[in-house]
Amino acid sequence: MFRTALRNVFAHKARLLMTVLAVMLGVAFVSGTLVFTDTISDAYQKSSAKGFDHVDVAVRAEGREDRGDTLTKQPELTEGLLKKAAGVAGARSAIGVVSGFTALADKDGDLIGNGFQSQGGNYWGTDDPRYPLTQGHAPHGGHEILIDSETARRAGYHVGDTVRMSVDGPVLTPRVTGIFTTDDGNVAAGGSLTLFDTATAQTLFGKPGTYDEIDVRAAAGTSQTALRAALDKALPAKTVDTTTGQKLADDQAEAIASSMSGLKQGLLVFAGIALFVGTFIIANTFTMLVAQRTRELALLRAVGASRRQVTRSVLIEALVVGLTAAVTGLLVGVGIGAGLRSLIGTFGAAVPDGPLVVAPGTVGAALAVGVLVTMVAAWLPGRRAAKIPPVAAMSSLHAKATTKSLVVRNTLGSLLAGAGIATVLYATTLSGSDGQAPMGIGAVLLVIGVFVLTPLLSRPLIAASAPVLRVFGMSGKLARQNSVRNPRRTAATASALMIGLTLITGLTVMAGSLQHAIDKMASSALRADYIVSMANGSELSPEVAKKLRSTDGVTALSPLRDAPARIDGDTEYVTGVNGATIGRLTDLAVESGTFEVDGTRVVVDDDTAKEQGWRAGSRFTAGFEDGTRQTLTVAGVYQGNEMIRGIMVDDTTLTPHLDDVADMQVMVSTSGGASDQVKDRLERALGDNPGISVQDKKDISDGIAQMFTLMLNMLYGLLAMAVIVAVLGVINTLAMSVFERAQEIGMLRAIGLDRRGVKRMVRLESLVIALFGGVLGIGLGVFFGWAAGELFSTSMPTYELVLPWARMALFLLLAGTVGILAALWPARRAARLNMLAAIKSE
Numbered sequence: 001m002f003r004t005a006l007r008n009v010f011a012h013k014a015r016l017l018m019t020v021l022a023v024m025l026g027v028a029f030v031s032g033t034l035v036f037t038d039t040i041s042d043a044y045q046k047s048s049a050k051g052f053d054h055v056d057v058a059v060r061a062e063g064r065e066d067r068g069d070t071l072t073k074q075p076e077l078t079e080g081l082l083k084k085a086a087g088v089a090g091a092r093s094a095i096g097v098v099s100g101f102t103a104l105a106d107k108d109g110d111l112i113g114n115g116f117q118s119q120g121g122n123y124w125g126t127d128d129p130r131y132p133l134t135q136g137h138a139p140h141g142g143h144e145i146l147i148d149s150e151t152a153r154r155a156g157y158h159v160g161d162t163v164r165m166s167v168d169g170p171v172l173t174p175r176v177t178g179i180f181t182t183d184d185g186n187v188a189a190g191g192s193l194t195l196f197d198t199a200t201a202q203t204l205f206g207k208p209g210t211y212d213e214i215d216v217r218a219a220a221g222t223s224q225t226a227l228r229a230a231l232d233k234a235l236p237a238k239t240v241d242t243t244t245g246q247k248l249a250d251d252q253a254e255a256i257a258s259s260m261s262g263l264k265q266g267l268l269v270f271a272g273i274a275l276f277v278g279t280f281i282i283a284n285t286f287t288m289l290v291a292q293r294t295r296e297l298a299l300l301r302a303v304g305a306s307r308r309q310v311t312r313s314v315l316i317e318a319l320v321v322g323l324t325a326a327v328t329g330l331l332v333g334v335g336i337g338a339g340l341r342s343l344i345g346t347f348g349a350a351v352p353d354g355p356l357v358v359a360p361g362t363v364g365a366a367l368a369v370g371v372l373v374t375m376v377a378a379w380l381p382g383r384r385a386a387k388i389p390p391v392a393a394m395s396s397l398h399a400k401a402t403t404k405s406l407v408v409r410n411t412l413g414s415l416l417a418g419a420g421i422a423t424v425l426y427a428t429t430l431s432g433s434d435g436q437a438p439m440g441i442g443a444v445l446l447v448i449g450v451f452v453l454t455p456l457l458s459r460p461l462i463a464a465s466a467p468v469l470r471v472f473g474m475s476g477k478l479a480r481q482n483s484v485r486n487p488r489r490t491a492a493t494a495s496a497l498m499i500g501l502t503l504i505t506g507l508t509v510m511a512g513s514l515q516h517a518i519d520k521m522a523s524s525a526l527r528a529d530y531i532v533s534m535a536n537g538s539e540l541s542p543e544v545a546k547k548l549r550s551t552d553g554v555t556a557l558s559p560l561r562d563a564p565a566r567i568d569g570d571t572e573y574v575t576g577v578n579g580a581t582i583g584r585l586t587d588l589a590v591e592s593g594t595f596e597v598d599g600t601r602v603v604v605d606d607d608t609a610k611e612q613g614w615r616a617g618s619r620f621t622a623g624f625e626d627g628t629r630q631t632l633t634v635a636g637v638y639q640g641n642e643m644i645r646g647i648m649v650d651d652t653t654l655t656p657h658l659d660d661v662a663d664m665q666v667m668v669s670t671s672g673g674a675s676d677q678v679k680d681r682l683e684r685a686l687g688d689n690p691g692i693s694v695q696d697k698k699d700i701s702d703g704i705a706q707m708f709t710l711m712l713n714m715l716y717g718l719l720a721m722a723v724i725v726a727v728l729g730v731i732n733t734l735a736m737s738v739f740e741r742a743q744e745i746g747m748l749r750a751i752g753l754d755r756r757g758v759k760r761m762v763r764l765e766s767l768v769i770a771l772f773g774g775v776l777g778i779g780l781g782v783f784f785g786w787a788a789g790e791l792f793s794t795s796m797p798t799y800e801l802v803l804p805w806a807r808m809a810l811f812l813l814l815a816g817t818v819g820i821l822a823a824l825w826p827a828r829r830a831a832r833l834n835m836l837a838a839i840k841s842e
Contacts, residue, residue: 019325020321029270029333030366033264034359057243058244059081059214060240061076082214097122097215098121103534112154113191117192135179137178140197145165148181150188162175165691227244273719274721286317326367327370409455424783427439443784454495478761493733496725505780509801510788514792521796530667531665532668542663558581558667560576561577561663575647586644586667605637608645616636727821749835763827766826767820774815785801
């Protein structure tokens with residue numbers, strides 16, 4: 001039986017080619033994902049580990065522990081603690097570390113990096129071991145800086161150049177006095193690192209005389225553990241926390257691995273989808289191969305082969321096919337992983353140097369996935385073939401499914417689909433995360449149920465195409481009959497395409513509806529013309545609001561100033577606003593009371609009010625940073641949203657309690673409304689600051705739309721693999737169907753159907769099957785998009801379903817195009833059959 005199985009593989013190698021390709025693509029996706037993420041993770045881990053070479057023990061401030069109704073002070077790392085740490089027995093040296101956001105502009109005035117990766121820090125003394133200088137000298141005073149070598153290369157800066165930069169608002173124009181190298185991961189990812197002398201860094205980052213961290217080096221012969229123990233004894237335990245450099249490196253490596261695991265899991269999900277689609281092709285292929293070899297299998301049974309041996313012979317064929325596809329897919333996946341790493345550079349990101357990592361787990365996963373998927377998909381056709389009695393097989397009595405099997409299949413499919421719909425509908429009645437798990441379960445049940453029911457659905461849906469197919473005469477009529485001749489085969493072929501289009505349509509519906517909801521939220525909640533903030537969302541200097549207030553055309557302005565407060569034993573954040581203007585800058589529906597913010601009168605969003613049990617007229621006491629407590633009165637309750645929520649208090653009431661005054665953003669209204677001219681005027685008033693973002697409502701919406709578009713394009717690209725596998729399935733099914741119907745096609749040619757008519761018949765059959773899968777996929781996608789939107793609507797009142805009709809039409813057109821393209825080779829093959837040889841074939 002083993003020799004028989006191998007002979008069958010080599011005898012049908014052309015017909016198994018598409019199956020090998022489908023499995024190979026899925027395995028390549030899996031192995032490429034593992035190679036890529038392992039390589040990137042390994043490179044970043046090794047690079048970040050170098051950053052701890054100069055740290056044996058890191059000393060950090062303990063976190064603040066708020067108790068009762070009073071906020072405690074955040075412990076600080078002072079100069080005294082630094083000197084004490086440097087003088088501990090076993091310590092060779094100690095460095096005070098200061099860091100913060102620093103926006104650096106290129107020569108065109110644009111922000112280098114993406115904001116979040118633009119960092120600043122301090123250069124220790126005249127020779128900092130953390131940052132080896134390649135050119136120039138250490139900075140001295142507020143008008144000198146160092147920049148990293150990658151930023152200098154990308155922006156074209158040299159020693160002696162003057163640059164434009166910002167830390168919290170005001171524009172600074174220091175001179176570059178030196179260039180250094182660094183293993184900082186943010187720089188490797190396309191960001192920038194700017195260094196000042198220590199006193200300047202402390203002043204700019206609002207930490208005069210204090211540090212974010214103290215890095216201590218051990219003297220020769222002193223271990224990290226011994227040094228940490230000595231520091232723990234010498235330094236106040238309630239003020240500082242110590243960690244060894246090795247522990248920091250291990251934690252960083254774990255954090256990198258954790259962040260990469262999210263990307264890895266996401267990519268593997270799409271690889272799994274491609275493999276799942278591939279199972280339809282494998283099952284279809286082996287079903288047709290087994291059907292074509294019915295008499296051969298019957299003879300084997302007649303001469304003594306058992307059912308188990310017949311099934312085993314089919315599984316051996318699947319093993320050979322799967323092993324071949326897995327090995328090929330692994331090799332292709334290694335190439336994909338290497339290519340993806342190189343491709344990152346074209347998107348402006350850089351990756352630290354490191355070897356290509358092909359872990360043993362990757363090899364094992366590729367082989368296991370390829371072989372298991374193929375054998376599992378081939379098991380049912382093999383088992384079905386083994387159950388056919390030899391006499392029935394020789395007389396082809398098995399050709400049609402029994403009424404009982406169809407009833408069982410349709411009943412099972414109806415139960416699964418019904419359970420799936422009911423579970424999804426139930427999930428829509430839940431709120432937020434509570435409904436995610438039931439909806440996922442319901443979606444899986446519904447997709448499986450529709451797949452099981454697809455043979456039943458194929459007849460009425462394909463019959464609906466009859467009026468159009470009549471236009472093509474006899475070719476159209478034959479195409480429609482061929483597409484419903486074997487409903488199970490049609491179902492498996494269409495379902496492969498259905499899966500991909502279901503996901504693509506569902507994602508498109510959700511993204512479009514969310515974008516519409518955010519647009520509506522921005523236009524309904526904001527009356528302000530502009531929102532001014534730092535590019536990375538960090539704090540703004542109060543000087544920004546002062547400059548904007550004195551700018552021509554500004555009619556109303558309010559900073560938003562967040563601060564912690566202790567309320568009823570919990571730490572809550574309150575937002576300081578300009579009570580006189582906030583009502584003109586926002587448009588929030590008031591549920592009760594009035595929207596008045598002045599003195600001790602505040603307004604709160606509906607969720608906070610419900611959580612605290614407040615209503616208009618309620619009074620509560622807040623404890624602030626300066627240790628004082630103040631009683632506040634709820635003047636009104638408003639409907640909060642994702643853009644504006646929380647407790648609003650007048651900034652004249654809040655600011656006296658703050659140690660460091662800083663704004664998160666500034667709302668601005670102008671006399672001329674939002675326009676390019678007004679925006680340019682505001683940006684000029686702020687010195688064309690590279691670190692500050694001035695956005696109107698359209699800019700906010702466009703930024704979110706751009707994010708959605710980028711996400712969708714990435715998902716489309718990942719799902720394209722599943723569509724490609726589905727195309728291979730259509731090609732394979734049609735090619736094998738042509739071989740199976742060779743005698744029939746020969747007869748058609750003999751009675752007058754020309755080659756063009758044969759080609760048209762095969763193409764139309766493929767088109768009908770593809771459109772059938774497309775209609776099912778788009779229908780399911782719309783349903784899932786609606787259901788997921790119902791979950792979003794519980795936390796986003798402006799959410800409403802928006803159907804992207806143009807895109808859905810494009811998806812249907814794509815399905816039709818897939819059908820036409822997939823039929824090119826099978827149609828050409830069918831048309832070139834020799835009619836006499838075909839008629840004589842069995």
